Amino acid sequence: MTTGKRLAGLLLLTTALSFPGAAFAQDSGGSALSPTQEDVERDELLDQDPDGQEDDFQDTDVSIPGGSIIVTGRINRNPERNSTQVVNVLSTEQIARTGEGDIAGALGRVTGLSVQGQGFVYVRGLGDRYSLALLNGLPLPSPQPLSRVVPLDIFPTNVVASSLVQKTYSANFPGEFGGGVINLTTRAVPEESFLEISAGISGNTETTYQRGLSYYGSDYDWFGFDDGTRDVPPALQTFFDSGIRMSDVPLDPEQNVNDAPFTQLDIAKQLGNPNLILVQQIGDVQPNWSAGITAGTSLDVFGDGLLGIVATASVSNKWRTRDITSQSILADFTLDSDFRDVVTDNSVLVNALLGFGLEVGDHQFRWTNLFIRDTSKLARLSTGEDFQDDDSIVQQQTAWFERQLIDTQLVAELEFGDLGVDLRGGYARTDREAPYEYTFTYVRDNANGPLSDQFINVLDRQTGDASVVFSDLQEELWAGGVDLSYPVFDSFALTVGYAYSDTERFSERREFLFNAPTSFPDGVGSLRPDLLLGDAIIDFFDIGLIESTQSDPAFTSALTVHAGYGKVNWEPVLGVMLDVGVRYEDAEQTVDPVEVFTTPLNSASSTALNNTYWLPAATVTVEPIENLQLRANASKTLARPQFRELIFQTYYDPETNRQFNGNPFLVDSRLTNFEVRGEYYFGGGDKVSVAGFYKDIENPIEAFSSFSDNAQLTSFANAPSATLWGVEADTQYTFDLYNLGGFFETKQLLLLANYTYTNSEISVQQGDITRLFPGGDTAASNLFVDGVPLTGQSDHLVNFQMSFEDTESLQQFTVLMNYASQRVTSRGTSGLPDIVEDPGLTVDLVARQGFDLMGNDMEVKLEARNIFNRRNEEFQTDGVNRAEINTYDRGTTLAASVSLTF
Numbered sequence: 001m002t003t004g005k006r007l008a009g010l011l012l013l014t015t016a017l018s019f020p021g022a023a024f025a026q027d028s029g030g031s032a033l034s035p036t037q038e039d040v041e042r043d044e045l046l047d048q049d050p051d052g053q054e055d056d057f058q059d060t061d062v063s064i065p066g067g068s069i070i071v072t073g074r075i076n077r078n079p080e081r082n083s084t085q086v087v088n089v090l091s092t093e094q095i096a097r098t099g100e101g102d103i104a105g106a107l108g109r110v111t112g113l114s115v116q117g118q119g120f121v122y123v124r125g126l127g128d129r130y131s132l133a134l135l136n137g138l139p140l141p142s143p144q145p146l147s148r149v150v151p152l153d154i155f156p157t158n159v160v161a162s163s164l165v166q167k168t169y170s171a172n173f174p175g176e177f178g179g180g181v182i183n184l185t186t187r188a189v190p191e192e193s194f195l196e197i198s199a200g201i202s203g204n205t206e207t208t209y210q211r212g213l214s215y216y217g218s219d220y221d222w223f224g225f226d227d228g229t230r231d232v233p234p235a236l237q238t239f240f241d242s243g244i245r246m247s248d249v250p251l252d253p254e255q256n257v258n259d260a261p262f263t264q265l266d267i268a269k270q271l272g273n274p275n276l277i278l279v280q281q282i283g284d285v286q287p288n289w290s291a292g293i294t295a296g297t298s299l300d301v302f303g304d305g306l307l308g309i310v311a312t313a314s315v316s317n318k319w320r321t322r323d324i325t326s327q328s329i330l331a332d333f334t335l336d337s338d339f340r341d342v343v344t345d346n347s348v349l350v351n352a353l354l355g356f357g358l359e360v361g362d363h364q365f366r367w368t369n370l371f372i373r374d375t376s377k378l379a380r381l382s383t384g385e386d387f388q389d390d391d392s393i394v395q396q397q398t399a400w401f402e403r404q405l406i407d408t409q410l411v412a413e414l415e416f417g418d419l420g421v422d423l424r425g426g427y428a429r430t431d432r433e434a435p436y437e438y439t440f441t442y443v444r445d446n447a448n449g450p451l452s453d454q455f456i457n458v459l460d461r462q463t464g465d466a467s468v469v470f471s472d473l474q475e476e477l478w479a480g481g482v483d484l485s486y487p488v489f490d491s492f493a494l495t496v497g498y499a500y501s502d503t504e505r506f507s508e509r510r511e512f513l514f515n516a517p518t519s520f521p522d523g524v525g526s527l528r529p530d531l532l533l534g535d536a537i538i539d540f541f542d543i544g545l546i547e548s549t550q551s552d553p554a555f556t557s558a559l560t561v562h563a564g565y566g567k568v569n570w571e572p573v574l575g576v577m578l579d580v581g582v583r584y585e586d587a588e589q590t591v592d593p594v595e596v597f598t599t600p601l602n603s604a605s606s607t608a609l610n611n612t613y614w615l616p617a618a619t620v621t622v623e624p625i626e627n628l629q630l631r632a633n634a635s636k637t638l639a640r641p642q643f644r645e646l647i648f649q650t651y652y653d654p655e656t657n658r659q660f661n662g663n664p665f666l667v668d669s670r671l672t673n674f675e676v677r678g679e680y681y682f683g684g685g686d687k688v689s690v691a692g693f694y695k696d697i698e699n700p701i702e703a704f705s706s707f708s709d710n711a712q713l714t715s716f717a718n719a720p721s722a723t724l725w726g727v728e729a730d731t732q733y734t735f736d737l738y739n740l741g742g743f744f745e746t747k748q749l750l751l752l753a754n755y756t757y758t759n760s761e762i763s764v765q766q767g768d769i770t771r772l773f774p775g776g777d778t779a780a781s782n783l784f785v786d787g788v789p790l791t792g793q794s795d796h797l798v799n800f801q802m803s804f805e806d807t808e809s810l811q812q813f814t815v816l817m818n819y820a821s822q823r824v825t826s827r828g829t830s831g832l833p834d835i836v837e838d839p840g841l842t843v844d845l846v847a848r849q850g851f852d853l854m855g856n857d858m859e860v861k862l863e864a865r866n867i868f869n870r871r872n873e874e875f876q877t878d879g880v881n882r883a884e885i886n887t888y889d890r891g892t893t894l895a896a897s898v899s900l901t902f
Contacts, residue, residue: 130178200897339384810850
């Protein structure tokens, strides 16, 4: 392959945002849109002027549906400026500047984006159900029971080459587009062979070398894998396979008149492994650590072809301890319960990527294989007061959560003269397993009895209880698509495409309560959990089992989407660009109970949504004067209920310490979107932009919470309608410090700042209804208050970065500030106020320094995160009183890492 052809191929990749739906490249026969002499002269000046260089974007590789571009002679302009849509792009260098270890953290620095929970990115205040996550232009399944959107905190930054956030809808993307689409592009063909080795260590002031909790588990827990200890025990597996209900299983051998292959006692005795039950205090929690290796090479093939191979693997081990205040209130705002929860979780992230890239002539192929495994080992000890019963309570939990993603994708960008053909296909599977989720509750009645000063558990669900849960989730996704692009005539390009995705999820949750007879002695109930479930106790006192999930233990869910679209890119006059298209989607979404028992239960908790949509989108971009661009966009999009929101089955979320239950009556939300934006480019990467946006949402899905027996239960319902509007401003400016002389001759100061104001209101009128399962129609005013904001929406989002950098070598010191104002996480019911989160201000420091080590590049990075120890605050308040729902100190994290590239 000639140098010229390789450069042309690189340009196609590095500016792949120009027109997402078109696929033409300039060749000797002319281009689809010929550059004017003015364009060429301007680009020649940019090439000669150091201030006109756009270095931050030269290595940006973005792979999206309809992946190539129309080359118009403006190839030096950065992707954000050159796109016909409103986009933000994080290049490899920009991601590195943030110092974040996962892509969710890096995206939290983008205008209008905030990260909530475990890696879910909210765009302009709209929840994760309104966002779309793609990998190399293809959808991903989720390993999370509560979401169909994959959490982005499982993607380490070492496997991501760039990240694109598109905030205006275009027809080449799926129609589930509310706040925006987030497209991750994995590392591609390297230009030269390399080997990089990295390692890091970190600690947190609330966790590291502090006391924590854990339990033994298995020998390989430190590596994120189980050695077989947590396999389903034989008697329980036989029960699962039999199709018999636990209520029909004999308690002991004397009652086994039908010679059943197992009894309740047989199963119960196999569920008392002390290694999975006994919580122990850790005197000094050890520091976090990580290690990784990345390698790549390229080879000349087929005479004029280039084959690139890149592989990466890493592992990280992280500890976190939270000392949580958790309270619940009654209708008059008096405390119902007051608890302190100490939670320690040990998270291990293992990932590997193997990618192949092939360039042959004008054709490019990419085959990407990704493996990510994220495990969390959790131990919780809660102590508190139940003021209604005047009881003191101690509760213990141990759990193990495995999340795993396997993904393989093949993308081809082919050019046959003026005809561009993009082909893409992929298969992905996610798994989430949570075996042996144990909960033990001990009660002290504080009365005048002989053991009233002792915590006891008599296994009757009133004076103590014990339970174990086995849950399993598998989700498979097949996706594919084709895009055809052709220049009908100069300045007018047509793109048509077809996309298919088929997602299937199986979710099972089986909870078993240990059940003792009324004769169970209080004194025995004071034994610690592992002794309480010892074989001798179970046998002597005939402790049996009750399956609380017997009504709906398992569900299957599916979503099949067929979509076709057409769009045109037209430049009727120089400086005016139109991107107009329409997408047709036919979707079938189902959720059905799975009959796991021989005798069917005939559950009615099913959902079947069959909808078709025409989704138009149009964007006009005008350049009235050089360096100034004005954009306007209008579109219609949708948001479908997530699988877990539809499943009428209780699920416990260990992150928020609350239970969730789905609503099979949810329906799709429909959105109408408008945006106007002005962008001015000073040269290089410096710019300023101001935008205004408006969204009208029909049937938005909102979470609401109720409290029962000291437990918070969250469910979901369609509000009648809502509106959301806001403004955002974004600026980047570089100050050259050359004139200061000496040390500063090669230094610059880079300032990045963005601000987003968002206002949303739910509309509830008299007579509006919503549907709740199993009751049916309910007055919407029972759940929603007219004029309140949407859940998850902060009025104010602010990001600020100040980076002191060397222009000739790797030397950076960056201050990062992030602020988000209060936002509602769940609606209060029965007259109670909403549950509110206050993220507040966090400040981080990141320093990077490059060295030459015997001719090899070495980088040292130092980080200080949350240096002012901003707390996690989630609460309810009536303006005078305040109840803490999930409040704890997050601590300050200090980290150091080193990488060496050969």
